[in-house]
Structures are given as structure tokens and as C-alpha cells.
Amino acid sequence: MxxxxxxxxxxxxxxxxxxxxxxxxxxxxxxxxxxxxxxxxxxxxxxxxxxxxGKEEAALALEELAVARYLGAVRARPAAEAPMVALRRAVLESWDTLHEVIESVVPVEAFVGMHRVIESTPVLLAAHLRRNAETEETIARMLAEREGLDVDTDPRPRLAVAVFGGVMRVTEQRWSASGDFSLEGMRALTIAYLDQVGPALAGNWRAR
Known part of the structure; x- marks a missing residue:
């Protein structure tokens, strides 16, 4: 207690x-x-x-809350799910429940505003990207463990996370530029961009 x-x-x-x-x-x-x-x-x-x-840790603290929620969601996904399915469902579940986590500290509008500060401040953006890389490595190791793989000899966990992480970075960039700074807007973009992963990697991009 x-x-x-x-x-x-x-x-x-x-x-x-x-x-x-x-x-x-x-x-x-x-x-x-x-x-x-x-x-x-x-x-x-x-x-x-x-x-x-210091100031940097305080500036990135809300992002850390969001990452912790996402990592918890990934860990909780059923073992039978394919890795990319587990990552997708975990990130959408995280967006669905992020309000309650963030609003226990600040209004959601402040979280959105802080994201824009990070994007526009070089020292914070560099720290944010560095932490993203660390998070991706953590997730790759989580996927390897749940799939019974050696992450240092089998490239698939890191490849899957690299693709997924790339989609999330593009989504964040487009969200920041869209003018719709709501969490609902971010969730909708996440779904739309994740739906493009298969066609983007394996499809023919040329207009017919």
C-alpha cells in the first residue's frame, strides 16, 4: 500500500x-x-x-510515460499473435488508454504541445530519437524472446521493429504537420499508415 x-x-x-x-x-x-x-x-x-x-529529463518525461504504456501493451499481447500483429494491436491499445495516463499529470493539450516543442528543439529531438532507438532495441529483444529466437543471430526481430518504428516516425511527422493535434488524429494516422506497410514493401508502386 x-x-x-x-x-x-x-x-x-x-x-x-x-x-x-x-x-x-x-x-x-x-x-x-x-x-x-x-x-x-x-x-x-x-x-x-x-x-x-535536469530539464531534458523533465521535457521527455511524458514521452517516457507513453513508451512505458506501449512496452507494457506489447508484453501483454497473446503469444500466439504474429509479431507485426502484436505490435500493431499494442500501439493502438496504447493510444486508446493514453488519455488516462497523461491526464493524471497534464491536460492532453499540454502533451501535444510538448511533442511539438520536442520536434522543434534540436537537443530534445536528438534525445528523443536516441531514446526511440533504445526502445526499438528493447522491443526487438522482447519479440525475439516471445518467438524463441536469438536476436543476435536472427535478424527478423530487429527488421520487424525497424519497419514498424519507421512507420511510427513517419506518422509522428505527418501528425505534427497536419494541423490536427488530437490523440484521435494521431491514432487515425497510425492506422492508415500501418495499413500501407504490406503494399509499400511488397506491392508495385507504379500507377496503372
Missing amino acids: ETLRERKKQRTRDALLRTAVEMFVERGYDGTTVDDIADAVDVSPRTFFRYFA
Whole structure:
């Protein structure tokens, strides 16, 4: 059972994260300091660093929540599902339940706004892409384990995840440029782009 002290710590962390995201969206990442965030929550910068290693970790914390939800969904998929089916259903399930995870900390609009900040801030975008690569390696190893394969000798888990990850990156880019910054819009684009994987890889692209 969660103790009163643990609940208080979680409330402080959530307040710091919510304030950081609001400031990043309003002022920009470079225009916000740790001191600004700490002052707004009425805590010391030292307290901020008890919860986050720095501004970058706070800026990417919502993304980490989303990734953790997705990894959990992948682990929970039935073993009988083909790998690409499991990845597809896991990502759609994650989008379906992401609202409740994100809204426990910030409004969904702030999550969407933070995504745009990451896309437009080189240092955050580089960190985001690096973490994406780490996540893809984690998923490849998860797929290999569930399929009884050696990920270091059988290329299929990494190939499958590379294809899937590529689709998700294209989807994120088009979502950011679409003007529809809702999670529902992102989910719809995800479905539409995943439906194109088979034809894109194996079909004839030339107009008939």
C-alpha cells in the first residue's frame, strides 16, 4: 500500500512536471530554467533535482510515460499473435488508454504541445530519437524472446521493429504537420499508415 510520504512525493513530482511542461510550451525549452520551474512550484532547485536529472529529463518525461504504456501493451499481447500483429494491436491499445495516463499529470493539450516543442528543439529531438532507438532495441529483444529466437543471430526481430518504428516516425511527422493535434488524429494516422506497410514493401508502386 502506498504510504502518505510516497503520495506526497508523487504529488510534488507531478506538480514539477506539469509546471515544466506548461512553461516549455509557453516560453520554449531554452527560455525556461530549472529555477523558473522550482519557483513556480514553491520548492528549491535542489528539490527539482531529486526528481529529475535536469530539464531534458523533465521535457521527455511524458514521452517516457507513453513508451512505458506501449512496452507494457506489447508484453501483454497473446503469444500466439504474429509479431507485426502484436505490435500493431499494442500501439493502438496504447493510444486508446493514453488519455488516462497523461491526464493524471497534464491536460492532453499540454502533451501535444510538448511533442511539438520536442520536434522543434534540436537537443530534445536528438534525445528523443536516441531514446526511440533504445526502445526499438528493447522491443526487438522482447519479440525475439516471445518467438524463441536469438536476436543476435536472427535478424527478423530487429527488421520487424525497424519497419514498424519507421512507420511510427513517419506518422509522428505527418501528425505534427497536419494541423490536427488530437490523440484521435494521431491514432487515425497510425492506422492508415500501418495499413500501407504490406503494399509499400511488397506491392508495385507504379500507377496503372
